[in-house]
Amino acid sequence: MDAPSYQGFRFPPEIIAHCVWLYHRFALSLCDVEELMLERGIEVSYETIHQWTRRFGPAYANALRRRRPKPGDKWHLDEVFVKIQGRQRYLWRAVDADGNVLDILVQSKRDTAAARRFFRKLMKKTRSVPRVVVTGKLRSYGAAHREVMPSVEHRSHQGLNNRAENSHQPTRQRERAMKGFRSMGAAQRFLAEFSGISPHFRPRRHLMTAPEYRTEMTVRFAVWDQITGTTGRPAAT
Template sequence: MAKTKTARKALPAGIGKVLKRLHCPLDVILLCVRWYVAYSLSLRNLEEMMAERGVEVDHSSVHRWVIKLVPSLEKAFRPNKRPVGKSWRMDKTYIKVKGQWKYLYRAVDKEGNTVDFLLRAHRDKTAARRYFEKAIARNGEPETVTVDKSGANLAALEALNAARPTPINVRQNKYLNNIIEQDHRAVKRIVKPMMGFKSFRCARIILSGVEVMHMIRKGQMRGNDGTPTAAEQFYSLVI
């Protein structure tokens, strides 16, 4: 954590503004945020773990740090994300928000690299199309997209193809989507101790932090020559 002990005045303007009213040491804030989005820990787990290290941190403070800092971390990560392949496997998984199931749309390329993600309140053609539009805008157009037998996903891709001179090749095969279903598990394992989210906004922010950390672990961040650890890459987004 030595690298995190940087004067706040030396931080990027956006990060510095976010941290302006957070008076806890920066290294403590970053450690708690990283642990929360990287491991299967609840906020109270983190409170206890910091207390064992002689640092008094309330679990509600950790939650506030995550909500304030993660959007800036994701923004810093995006320009440093490595390009993904042109063959995508897309699927959705279920996330509980305020006691109701919401839908996390995700895709990976054939190598297992995360393409993009999007939390939506509904599971329909509009939600699927919004996901594809976002993923294509950020990652370029794929040559092939493999989906399951969902009619909404197929309808969304057909609508996109209608406006393209070169259509995206669409495959519907649930067995080819095993790679994305396995990748869902890595995200769900981190989310499980959180016991559901209290608001859609908090769910969206925290899930983006989990996804960013997951991509860093998979080697999807540029400039990792010299084999820096995942933790060092995470902290480099701030410092």
């Protein structure tokens, strides 16, 4: 796989990739990232960092998704409220049994048509059909399930869907740091990138010893360097 092209950019790839990593890994604003880079002697504006996230974030996220193992056959789906310019919207999310994010979709409604649209997008994105789908009690799921994937077992129970609900927590942290989203399109773009990059740096730490965690993170940083075409942490100037 070819690394993204940085031709025409004044800053080296290591700085660009590092800023994108900071923005998607931690609950930081663009101004926070600008300040962190300034502390290291690197003068770059938050507007430039924003341009980098828009230009390279999708490429990084897609490259990481391509490296993920095939999703499990048990999918957990959930939707939460998202305020966008004072209006209530809905963020739909699907994860597999290991908590890996399969796809997200921001929509204005949570009716049957919205659930049906998400099911179809999810199957197209993963190129697979699950054995079991676990959802909350929202009736739209049942109606859409019968239309789109009637052969798949559907379990509707709020208590069984903790994986999908827990997967929303990092998004909520980012939403607060960003003080909300400006539009549905902006929310969809950012969250598509975020759901591809952030989970890569969030292994299931509670299941690992400290040495195992450090080893796993070393591997994940090496993968990040490969997909970004960089040599790692940028040096201060």
